[in-house]
Amino acid sequence: MTGSDVPESPPPRLLAPVAALGRATLAGAGSIGQVALFALAALRAALTPRWFGGQIGRQLWQVGFLSLPVVGMTIWFTGAALALNVWTGGSRFNAEQAMPQIVAIGITRELGPVLAALMLAGRVAAAMASEIGAMRATEQIDAMTTLSTDPMRYLIAPRLLAGVLSMPLLTLVANCFGIAGGLVVAVQVLDIPPPTYIQNTLDYLQDWDVESGLVKAAVFGFIVALMGCYHGMNARGGARGVGRAATQAVVSSAILILAADYLLTSLFSRM
């Protein structure tokens, strides 16, 4: 009897978890590959002509300018709360005087870019996935293709560019709001004179603290736009599929932002 004559039988029940793990691993690897291919195609469309200037401008407005209020408020309150926490906790070992420096470094290196990106994930990634997913469901993307216009260039590249260009600017503004939040608490609650707070902040804040945050912000902006576009373009199954795409865009953006934050922070700490 040759091997090919042996009838196929289902794997023993004991091995079922192994089979399930194998299927999940293959599916996960497949998804990563699809995202990577999509990212490469999107980058090629974003970095080579032709660019649709009107679409890029519209997305910069949507992603950047319209996100300012929500990002500004988020970081302002975070800066204020951080100032109070550092003051309270730092007083246990006489470190409360370092509060302005800790707030400034914490905001510029970590909280500014990360919180701005998470707010952007909630506001922008979901909106991108919903809009593109609805266009997919109503055949607008097919229509665009039949009109000799590449959806990667018309829809995806402008959103990617807007994400990468807007996030550093948003983060710069967010940093100012966060430090201002700390300043208001310091002045109003803790009776620290404004010139003292500002001088302490400026004396200890280094260029790289701000620059590293802006580099992170650009990466996070790329992630948010990529996830919004990817899940929108792959939305299936009508209104339910569009809703699922929006949820997946937000969740995957948030996880990738936090993972990228750790990797970039590790990288920067060795520089």
Added chain:
Amino acid sequence: MPVETPLPKLAWKNVSKRFDGPPVLAGLDLAVAAGRSLVIIGGSGQGKSVAIKVALGLIPVDGGEVLLDGVNIAGLDAAGRRQALARVGMLFQGGALFDSLSVWENVAFRLINAEGVPRREARARAIDTLALVRLGPQTADLYPSELSGGMQKRVGLARAIIGAPEILFFDEPTTGLDPITAAAINALIVDRVRSLGCTAVSITHDLASARTIADEIAMLHHGRIVWRGLAAQLDSTDNPYVRQFVDGRTDGPINADR
């Protein structure tokens, strides 16, 4: 002396396509000559939309070829496919108008974004084209959400014909329309196809529409052509698939419970 067979304008040659489950197209062989209007009829889920989408290169085929003027569309690179698509127009079932653009921007989309026509000139050409589908200039600045279903179809038709295409595709052009609006859309399709002298391929299960706009009709069942003939032969054929479909009977070779 050998008789030369004219090259079909568009041909599906042994095209197969499968998603999850049984094949949607199972060796589809069909051709349409230049200047003719072919209507593909068939029940829901029989592969009509997929047949059009593979012809437009929107869905890759698993096997076989789709030939446009003898050139296999699947073998073209992205630039070649864009050039091929510049010669076709498509009216989608739901209109597929871009929600964020006004009516004239929808109609002029190809001119502005693919051909680089200045916006002022594109707007003028869009308004001229809207007149061809009986829509006045007052509709130009409206948005798709402000239009009725019939008006959306007209705008979709205007968008499809603005580039004077060589082939026009119509996906269920009268679905969801009342009989009077459907008749008006059918008349517009016949009028525009004749004026442009182009080839037309339509899919529908609206037999009144098929009789009006078709020179020839083909019936698709389980991804294969089971009957083909002139539009006038639709009511006289004794093909069991066509008879069951035209008579709207549940008994016959087509499973009514699919």
